[in-house]
Amino acid sequence: MKDKLTDRSPLHTQLREVIRAKIDEGEYPPGTCIPSESQLSEAYGLNRLSVRSALAALEYEGLLHSVQGKGVFVTAPKLERDMETLGGFRQTMRERSQRPGTRVLIKALRQAGPLYAQILGCAPEEDIWYVRRICQANGKPIALEEIFIPTDVVPGFEEVDINLFSIFEVYRWNGIYPVRGEQRLAITHLDPAEARLIGLREENAVLEFSGATYDREGRAIEFSRSYTHSDRCEFLVHFQR
Amino acid sequence: MVDKVRRYTPRPRQAAQEAIEAYIIRNQMKGNDKFPPERTMCQMWGLNRSTLRSTLARMVSDGRVHAVQGSGTCFTPRVDRVLQDLKSFTQYAADLGMKPETRLLGLSMVECDKQLARRFQRVLGERLYRVIRLRMLDGTPLMIETAYIPAALTPGLEERDLVGGSLFAVMEENYHLIMHHGYERISITTTTPEEADYLGTAAGVPAFWIVSEVYGDDGSLIEYCRTIGRCDRMQMSSTLYWIGGGDEG
Secondary structure, eight states: OOOOOOTTSOHHHHHHHHHHHHHHTTSSOTTSBOOOHHHHHHHHTOOHHHHHHHHHHHHHHTSEEEETTTEEEEOOOOOSSOTTOEESOOEEEGGGGSOEEEEEEEEEEEEOHHHHHHHHTSOTTSEEEEEEEEEEETTEEEEEEEEEEEGGGSTTGGGSOTTTSOHHHHHHHTTOOEEEEEEEEEEEEOOHHHHHHTTOOTTOEEEEEEEEEEETTSOEEEEEEEEEOTTTOOEEEEEEO | OOOOOEEOOOOHHHHHHHHHHHHHHHTTOOTTOBOOOHHHHHHHHTOOHHHHHHHHHHHHHTTSEEEETTTEEEEOOOEEEESSSOOOHHHHHHHHTOOEEEEEEEEEEEEOOHHHHHHHTOOTTOEEEEEEEEEEETTEEEEEEEEEEETTTSTTGGGSOSSSSOHHHHHHHHHOOOEEEEEEEEEEEEOOHHHHHHHTSOTTOEEEEEEEEEEETTSOEEEEEEEEEETTTEEEEEEEEETTTTSOO
């Protein structure tokens, strides 16, 4: 419940509602950084303490998320449903119960090329987003992941810090909901340099988990491929008659 | 906080692999379909010969393609094991239009050791059937399955036909045991010399390691199975659906 604001309301409450409105109206989109404490205090002529108290309230509500040394970020509205709940069968990686983390190695535009053009339904010379990152569980690298996304699926992607937000969150902010995923599990080998990234020697085999994800309209919204250290992770599939 | 937009250019071998994979999809390659000669592939995709060769060599070792003396590079077909349906081996072989074949490698009665007793929630020393079977498709060995079934549930199992169809069919028809739900854990192992012998691979090569449990409708474990599968001839696949994903937003 929002308090009814008047000019007599405390300044930190007024500032809180100013920021809330800017988040609601999309002036501060999810995943981006809002102005710093000192910028806000200068812009509104408030002391730092008031600014801090306004931000703290919004952080408490879960609208903001501050990251030491990086700034204060806008989070996405909390999801009501568990995105990982699947119809028919569930598939989880066992490390889900552990503290997950990612380290982004590459986030860049590349030409789709013949393969991803076919999978994502775009032209081979069109640009797509390419993300390459290491997935960690409790700080330990467990998988090397590559994600290919058509640029029109995630407008403004260059501004989103994907060290802080999951790519599925980014889809949600853009009103995109994955409804179907195709998955394939095979065994392959990595190049020595890649293998080292997840703590493997070259001769170790890895589980290659890949597939495209589709939205309601049947449009491919991403293709992803992960190479998983099988000593640290296994795949679990439930089935039901 | 704006990341600078970088550009990424795939390395030559990566580009070569993408071109080959795209070719496989576009031409819907199956069976032992042939690729064009190396020279043609190089011209088609603007690759140099050594890049193409090292990429193909890599794909050979992953079991994606294979070389055939005198006729160049061929696609290596893989069996797709669909995970979420409980289709039997026999059934999916039929779907693929391939000929299934099962060889019984071993049938014995074992006593529950500590681990098995715990898993089956049975008493130490209680008897289990252990059925070891080699599954083949069109004459190519695919996997070795070692299944454990409580002997109390399936008396006289040794009299039944254990190679003609699925164990579940045998259990359902003869013992009214219905598989209700279960799970599989999938990871990697390497083949022992004996397993390699049956599977027709080199010893010590990576293989799928699948551990599964199937429960009956009363919630008790009716089968525990350990499977070792050739990763150059099979892959797993599934389609998943997000509940409610369609009506949000």
